Amino acid sequence: LGDPVEKVRNALVPHLEELEDERVAVVADIDVDGLASAAILGHVLQGLDLDFVLYFSPPANFTEVVSGIAPECDVLIAADLGSTARDAVQDARSEGCRVFIVDHHQVLEDVRPDVFVHDTRLCAAELCYWATLDLHERDLKLLAAYAAFTDYAEEHSRVLDEVLRRYDRRKVYTEASLLDYALVKMDGDDRRELALKLPETAVPELDEVYELAREAMLEEHEVLQRAREVAKCLEEVVAYAIMDDIHPAMTGRVASHVAGVMGTPVGVCVRRGKVSARVVDGEGINVAKAIRRAAEKVGGKGGGHAPAAGGVVPESRVDEFLRLLAGEIKRQIEGRTSDE
Numbered sequence: 001l002g003d004p005v006e007k008v009r010n011a012l013v014p015h016l017e018e019l020e021d022e023r024v025a026v027v028a029d030i031d032v033d034g035l036a037s038a039a040i041l042g043h044v045l046q047g048l049d050l051d052f053v054l055y056f057s058p059p060a061n062f063t064e065v066v067s068g069i070a071p072e073c074d075v076l077i078a079a080d081l082g083s084t085a086r087d088a089v090q091d092a093r094s095e096g097c098r099v100f101i102v103d104h105h106q107v108l109e110d111v112r113p114d115v116f117v118h119d120t121r122l123c124a125a126e127l128c129y130w131a132t133l134d135l136h137e138r139d140l141k142l143l144a145a146y147a148a149f150t151d152y153a154e155e156h157s158r159v160l161d162e163v164l165r166r167y168d169r170r171k172v173y174t175e176a177s178l179l180d181y182a183l184v185k186m187d188g189d190d191r192r193e194l195a196l197k198l199p200e201t202a203v204p205e206l207d208e209v210y211e212l213a214r215e216a217m218l219e220e221h222e223v224l225q226r227a228r229e230v231a232k233c234l235e236e237v238v239a240y241a242i243m244d245d246i247h248p249a250m251t252g253r254v255a256s257h258v259a260g261v262m263g264t265p266v267g268v269c270v271r272r273g274k275v276s277a278r279v280v281d282g283e284g285i286n287v288a289k290a291i292r293r294a295a296e297k298v299g300g301k302g303g304g305h306a307p308a309a310g311g312v313v314p315e316s317r318v319d320e321f322l323r324l325l326a327g328e329i330k331r332q333i334e335g336r337t338s339d340e
């Protein structure tokens with residue numbers, strides 16, 4: 001595989017340098033990784049004096065967002081998104097739009113963008129960072145490091161290593177976490193404004209980040225408290241909380257919290273039929289696989305990573321789904337594979 005940094009170093013530079021007079025749209029995910037990706041790409045596009053707009057989309061809405069943007073631009077750059085969006089990429093290209101993807105998600109289908117900067121070992125913002133390095137007019141390492149931390153992509157991160165040699169980790173992790181919380185309370189315009197400010201403004205200088213982060217943290221505090229009250233256990237392996245009224249960004253946090261509190265290896269949060277699951281303690285458990293199997297049996301679907309996954313199931317069959325899921329997890333723990 002080789003060194004991921006060497007693999008992507010300046011990979012975008014020649015492609016961006018030839019974009020004279022073209023309209024560029026950047027579409028990034030709504031988390032810190034997407035925000036930092038957009039901030040880095042925006043800085044570079046600004047430096048090249050290009051005409052560009054930043055957009056943000058959760059992965060689930062990517063196809064829809066792209067279909068709205070593609071007719072208005074010549075080049076679309078997807079950051080922290082795109083690896084699993086074959087149809088969206090094809091549609092954009094058939095509109096005459098060139099598509100660049102910078103992403104770290106596992107490629108499950110044959111996406112064919114015009115430019116593909118991809119490695120699963122680094123977060124998307126770090127890929128953006130290295131792929132545009134020679135075009136930086138400022139040091140953007142700290143931005144990429146925030147994303148490596150909040151995206152749990154620390155293991156192979158070179159920017160985080162370098163940043164932690166320069167700064168105390170409490171500074172780096174606090175600033176990253178403040179951004180992470182503040183984003184929960186932001187809309188597309190807020191994110192765009194923040195992404196454009198970030199390359200030139202330090203997080204401690206951004207009052208709005210503190211205010212919004214505090215709101216989100218208070219909400220989390222209240223949601224986790226309620227989650228503990230409604231949490232239930234299945235087969236001693238899955239703890240779950242059904243919470244239809246919470247913010248979508250809270251579901252993963254609830255899932256790991258109820259597992260930790262109830263002492264089960266897996267935690268689940270269900271919000272209006274949308275499922276988030278986390279493995280908190282259980283080597284060898286593949287919750288993505290378990291969710292997929294259980295969801296398919298009730299007419300839903302699911303997937304993700306082995307320790308963190310999600311899915312959608314019909315709301316009327318949530319209880320049945322949870323029982324099936326607990327059965328799948330139990331079988332995995334006991335080392336049996338279910339017959340199918």
Ligand SMILES: [Mn+2]
Binds near residue numbers: 034104151
């Ligand atoms: Mn990411």
